[in-house]
Amino acid sequence: MDTNQTVAKKSKQFAIHVMKLVEHLRKNKRPYFIIDQVGRSGTSIGANVMEAEHAITQKEFLQKMYIxxxxSNETLYWLELLFESGYVAPEGYQRLYTECNEIEKMLSAITKTMAEKIKRSGAL
Known part of the structure; x- marks a missing residue:
């Protein structure tokens, strides 16, 4: 399985975990504005990876992967706020943070590699 397929699978699984977090927090009447933010950014990771998988050009692929x-950076921020505010337990936070951080590192490597490939081809 190549890295792109791996990040697609991991980001989809992460989106499911974020959806469950959002559902849990909404049931407990937590701060909706942050819940909405983490829900949008956490599920957007996988959506953009999927769009990248169907990109027509390498530049489009790079753009979607960079988004x-x-x-993923934004999601890590919202997770930190939820944790530091006491809305997410340490165990849940650590699991989600680690999962998102791993995806972020994969996306960083993918975008760096693709940017170099495009640069070498003279298309950037």
């Missing part, structure tokens, strides 16, 4: 990378 997914930025969404």
């Amino acid at each position: 997914a990378y930025k969404e």
Whole structure:
């Protein structure tokens, strides 16, 4: 399985975990504005990876993967806020943070590799 397929699988699984977190937090009447933010950014990672998988050009692929990378950064921020505010338990936070951080690292490697490939081809 190549890295792109792996990140697609992991980001989809992460999106499911984020959806469950959002559902849990909504049931407990937590701060909706942050719940909405983490829900959007956490599920957007996988959506952008899927869009990248169907990109027509290498530049489009890079753009979508970079957006997914930025969404993973944003998601880590919202998770930190939820944890530091006491809305997410340490165990749940650590699991989600580790999962998202791993995806972020994969996306960073993918975007760096693709940017170099495009640069070498003279298309960037």
